[in-house]
Every structure is written in C-alpha cells, then in structure tokens.
Amino acid sequence: VKHRSPLITLAAVALAFAIMFIVNMTVSPPGSGSTGIPGPPAAPTTAIALQTAGGNSTATPDANPGNAQVTIDGEHFNATPVTGDEGL
Amino acid sequence: MASIPIPAPEAPAAEPSGTKMGPVIVALAIGSAVSIGLGVYGRLHTPTGYAVNIAGFSNGPAAKAFLATIVMALAIVQTVTAMGLYGRIPLRGTWVGVVHRWSGRLAVLISVPVAVHCLYALGFQAYDGRVITHSIFGCFLYGAFVFKMLILTRDDSPGWALPLAGGLVLSGLTTLWMTAVLYFFFV
Numbered sequence A: 001v002k003h004r005s006p007l008i009t010l011a012a013v014a015l016a017f018a019i020m021f022i023v024n025m026t027v028s029p030p031g032s033g034s035t036g037i038p039g040p041p042a043a044p045t046t047a048i049a050l051q052t053a054g055g056n057s058t059a060t061p062d063a064n065p066g067n068a069q070v071t072i073d074g075e076h077f078n079a080t081p082v083t084g085d086e087g088l
Numbered sequence B: 001m002a003s004i005p006i007p008a009p010e011a012p013a014a015e016p017s018g019t020k021m022g023p024v025i026v027a028l029a030i031g032s033a034v035s036i037g038l039g040v041y042g043r044l045h046t047p048t049g050y051a052v053n054i055a056g057f058s059n060g061p062a063a064k065a066f067l068a069t070i071v072m073a074l075a076i077v078q079t080v081t082a083m084g085l086y087g088r089i090p091l092r093g094t095w096v097g098v099v100h101r102w103s104g105r106l107a108v109l110i111s112v113p114v115a116v117h118c119l120y121a122l123g124f125q126a127y128d129g130r131v132i133t134h135s136i137f138g139c140f141l142y143g144a145f146v147f148k149m150l151i152l153t154r155d156d157s158p159g160w161a162l163p164l165a166g167g168l169v170l171s172g173l174t175t176l177w178m179t180a181v182l183y184f185f186f187v
Helices: A005-027 B022-044 B060-085 B094-122 B129-152 B161-186
Strands: A057-060 A068-072 A075-079
Touching: A005 B094, A005 B129, B022 B094, B022 B129, B060 B094, B060 B161, B094 B129, B129 B161
Parallel strands: none
Antiparallel strands: A057 A068, A068 A075
C-alpha cells in the first residue's frame, strides 16, 4: 500500500521553500524590509570610477591601490581612495 | 502390489509479510542528499545579510525565535501523539492520528521561513561551536524530515524505521532550538 499524503506534504514544503527563496530574491532589496542583521563586509575597492556629465570614464584596477588610474575623456589621472578627509 | 501412497507435498507456508531494508536505504540516501545539498548551498551562496521581515516583530531574529518556539511546541505535540499511536501512553481515538499529522505539517511549514532566512541571509557558517552546530543540524533536520516522509509512504519498512526517523527529526529540531532560540533569549 502506498500512502500519498507524505509525498504531498513533501511537495508542499518544497514549494514553500521555493516561494520563500523567490520572495527573498525579488522583493527585498538591501535596506528595505531588512531583518536588521548587518550584511557581510563589502569587498575593498582598488579604484574609484568617476562619472562626469557627457563624459566617459573608466577605472583601471591596479595591484597597488595608490597607483590606480582613472581615465576621463581620454586623460589619465591617479585615483586615490576617498577617506572623508578631502574637505569636499 | 500394494501401492504406497505418497503424501502430497505440503503447500509452502505463506511467507510472513516481510520487511524490506531497500526502501529504508533509498530514503536515507535521499534524505542525506537533501542535507548535503542544503549545506553546500549555504556554504557556496554569499550571505545577503538581509531577508524579508515578518510584520509585527521588532527584528528578524525575534521573528525567527518566535516561529521556532511554535515549531518546538508542535514537535512536543508530535512526540506525545506518536507515543499514543504506539501505545506508550493511554491516548485513544482517531483524533490522535489526525492531530499528529496536522501538527507535523504545520510545524514544518512554519519552519520554512526560518530556514530560508538562515540559508539566504546567513548561510552555512562555522565561526564558533554554537554556530557550526546550528548550521549542521539545520541541514540535518530537513534531510531527516525527507527520510521520515519517504518512510511513511511504505508499509514494508521495518517497524523501527519510523520511530527512528521521528526521533532524528525531533533531535535535530531540539538541537536547533537550543543553539538559537535558547541562546537568543537567555545569553
């Protein structure tokens, strides 16, 4: 004799898992509906991309963060990490 | 010459309804695969650190602690009704089976948001003994649950298999509750 109801329960649980995962992936952006658990630390950046109005910019990662290069409208600049002490 | 009657061979005795280990092993393998799969996902998935919150709670851990406590209470109902079904305590009536089934279904469904939050927002972590125990038993619980559900579909599994499966689920859940909710409330 085969009992079907446990298989239906299993299927319902699998469906509930799928729904919960989809809801979490699609509905909850960071900072909205958050559970208050701090996220993992962000990966350190080695270069800063600058965007100017009407201009193109690219950032070139460098092994030495202090020597990162940023290209804005064809000109090369040294990129330095923003520390908050720049007096901007 | 008198013939000697040869007794007709007796019909073979009806084979007792034997139990089979094959389905138990298959169910165990599938349950183990589920546990390992959850663990691998939790380890490979980058924890987001956030998940959908449940309205009415101050924060996610409080919601999870509340839901997990409901699941633990339903697991106690499961244990008591299972003891009644096996004649260990004087519980009689068809309602015992109904309560056992529905308390189990409700418990596992309530546990799903908690488990998804753990897997999606936190992942499988191992930075101290409590956390790795919680991670391992979180994966173990759903494997044991799958094992139990698959055993339930077979009448030819050994008599010890279903109580074993139920005991594994209860053990997993108790360990999870103690390494999370007890810690949340009292530490």
